[in-house]
Amino acid sequence: xxxxxxxxxxxxxxxxxxxxxxxxxxxxxxxxxxxxxxxxxxxxxxxxxxxxxxxxxxxxxxxxxxxxxxxxxxxxxxxxxxxxxxxxxxxxxxxxxxxxxxxxxxxxxxxxxxxxxxxxxxxxxx
Numbered sequence: 001x002x003x004x005x006x007x008x009x010x011x012x013x014x015x016x017x018x019x020x021x022x023x024x025x026x027x028x029x030x031x032x033x034x035x036x037x038x039x040x041x042x043x044x045x046x047x048x049x050x051x052x053x054x055x056x057x058x059x060x061x062x063x064x065x066x067x068x069x070x071x072x073x074x075x076x077x078x079x080x081x082x083x084x085x086x087x088x089x090x091x092x093x094x095x096x097x098x099x100x101x102x103x104x105x106x107x108x109x110x111x112x113x114x115x116x117x118x119x120x121x122x123x124x125x126x
Contacts, residue, residue, distance in 0.1 A: 003029035033057060034094045035114035037077050042118060054118030062101065062120040064108045075103035077120070095120060 006027035009016060026048060033043065038058035047053045064075040082100040083089040095101060097113045101122060108122035 003031065005029045033115060034089075034092075034096075035059060035120070036095070037079065037093045053116060055116075056114040056118055056120065059095070059114065059120050062103060062108065062110070062122045064103055064105050065121070065123045066105070067123060073105055075105040075108070078102040078104065081107060100125065 004023060004027060006023055007017065009019075011017060030045065033055055035056045036058050038060065040059055040061075041057040043055045043057055045053050045055060060077060061074050062077050063072050065072050077095075079102045080090050080093045080095060080099055081102050083094065083096060084098050085096045086094075089096065089099070095110060095114055097110055099110045101108055101110060103122070106124055108124050110120060110122045112119055112121040114120050
């Protein structure tokens with residue numbers, strides 16, 4: 001199902017806007033594609049303006065920053081511990097920005113957007 005990102009039909013008061021045009025192709029958003037734990041899989045998509053966006057569909061490792069040592073290490077992702085975007089994502093091991101992941105280096109909070117950036121960056125938390 002396509003996601004429409006145009007103007008809402010309803011006003012804040014609940015009244016209706018009268019449409020001044022039909023839906024346009026550039027107002028259609030892409031379907032959600034979730035990042036899960038597994039062997040690395042990437043997908044390149046063309047975005048408006050002809051640019052490329054790299055989506056991470058599956059990833060096994062994350063770039064984890066240790067704030068005390070100020071070093072970045074490549075750590076293996078074990079599981080998703082917490083995800084404020086949706087509690088159901090924890091059971092499905094879906095990684096989004098702000099998710100707490102369990103890595104070989106310890107628990108880390110994801111700071112990048114895997115569906116937009118093409119990488120998983122995280123910062124160690126206590």
